[in-house]
Amino acid sequence: MIRIDNEPWDVMVTHAEAAFPNECCGAMLGTIDGDSKQVTIAEPIENAYAGAQGARYELRPEDLLAADKKARAAGLDLIGIFHSHPDCDAYFSKTDLENSCPWYSFVVLSIKGGKFDHANSFLPNAEQTAAEKEELIWPKS
Amino acid sequence: MAKVLIPTPLRQFADKQDHVELNGSSVGEVLGELTTRFPDLRKQLFNDEGKLRSFVNVYLNDEDIRYLQKDATAVASGDTLSIVPSIAGGAPETTGAWAGGI
Numbered sequence: 001m002i003r004i005d006n007e008p009w010d011v012m013v014t015h016a017e018a019a020f021p022n023e024c025c026g027a028m029l030g031t032i033d034g035d036s037k038q039v040t041i042a043e044p045i046e047n048a049y050a051g052a053q054g055a056r057y058e059l060r061p062e063d064l065l066a067a068d069k070k071a072r073a074a075g076l077d078l079i080g081i082f083h084s085h086p087d088c089d090a091y092f093s094k095t096d097l098e099n100s101c102p103w104y105s106f107v108v109l110s111i112k113g114g115k116f117d118h119a120n121s122f123l124p125n126a127e128q129t130a131a132e133k134e135e136l137i138w139p140k141s
Numbered sequence: 142m143a144k145v146l147i148p149t150p151l152r153q154f155a156d157k158q159d160h161v162e163l164n165g166s167s168v169g170e171v172l173g174e175l176t177t178r179f180p181d182l183r184k185q186l187f188n189d190e191g192k193l194r195s196f197v198n199v200y201l202n203d204e205d206i207r208y209l210q211k212d213a214t215a216v217a218s219g220d221t222l223s224i225v226p227s228i229a230g231g232a233p234e235t236t237g238a239w240a241g242g243i
Contacts, residue, residue: 023231032149049229056231061198061205065225068148072159077149085232096230101196103150103185103226126185126194 001036001135002080002105002121004028008042009138012109013116015044016084020114022053027067028080028107037079037105043067056095057083080105080121087112092122092131100124105134143171145222154181168199169212171222186224198225 004012008028016024029041045067049058059081068078081104085091090110092100100106102124110117121136142162147155155161161178165171176183188194199206200223206214216222 049231055233056229058229059227061200061225061227062203064228065200065203065223068146068223068225071149072146079149081228083230088232093230093232095232099196099227099229101226101228103148104228106230128196 001137002039002107003037003137004039004042004107004139005030006139008039011042011044012082012107015042016082016109016111017114017116019047019053019084019086020111021086023047023049023055023057023084023086025057025059025081025083027059027064027078028082028105029067029071029074029076030079032077032079039080040076041071041074042082043070054086055088058099078104080107082107082109084109084111090118090120092120092124096122097124097131098128100128100131102126106131107136142218143216143220143222145171145175146224148224148226151182151185151224154185155179165216167212167216168201168206168214168222171216172199172212196226196228198227199223200225 026044028039030039045063047053047057048060049056071078090108106122109119121134122131123134124131146160163171163174165174
């Protein structure tokens with residue numbers, strides 16, 4: 001289960017709506033207790049995909065490294081990645097799966113007509129062949 | 142000795158440590174030492190052919206080893222190795238479609 005606090009949730013939704021009609025992306029920092037994760041900081045990261053960004057995103061590893069350093073400095077952990085699906089449901093697409101990593105929670109935000117609609121979280125496997133849905137709790141969910 | 146930073150989700154395979162100090166004069170040697178000491182990490186980092194998984198990047202201090210000498214990149218005492226994944230993705234171009242989510 002992954003729970004997102006109010007403040008990081010606002011950051012994620014604001015970032016995703018501002019990026020519309022393009023995809024946005026970012027990192028989620030927080031704490032882990034067994035299978036229970038709590039996001040306390042959301043870190044927007046520039047979408048580094050070189051082509052049209054309406055249906056693609058890419059995180060630069062060095063930006064992720066910077067997010068990990070920020071988490072360590074704050075006594076937190078890098079626990080997840082978020083990105084948006086503009087005018088599309090919040091599922092884990094084939095492209096998402098084939099470019100994923102099994103170490104983190106992947107939260108997908110569906111933005112329809114420029115406004116947040118719904119979200120889901122996924123846990124991909126190491127072979128990048130399947131992703132399990134993870135319980136996601138956000139403010140007002 | 143070089144310091145290897147362990148990403149949070151992998152600490153369960155490394156005695157819950159957030160970093161380990163290891164010997165080795167190259168990146169390959171340090172990673173070999175890491176997976177010898179923590180065999181469960183091997184599956185996380187390497188595929189069945191013994192190559193780093195496609196989503197695994199290794200940084201020596203702030204430099205991606207792919208742009209240095211890869212596994213043969215020299216490691217000096219006090220250097221820091223970071224394990225950083227490649228992540229990308231995206232929805233299909235089809236507007237509003239539920240294209241078979243998993």
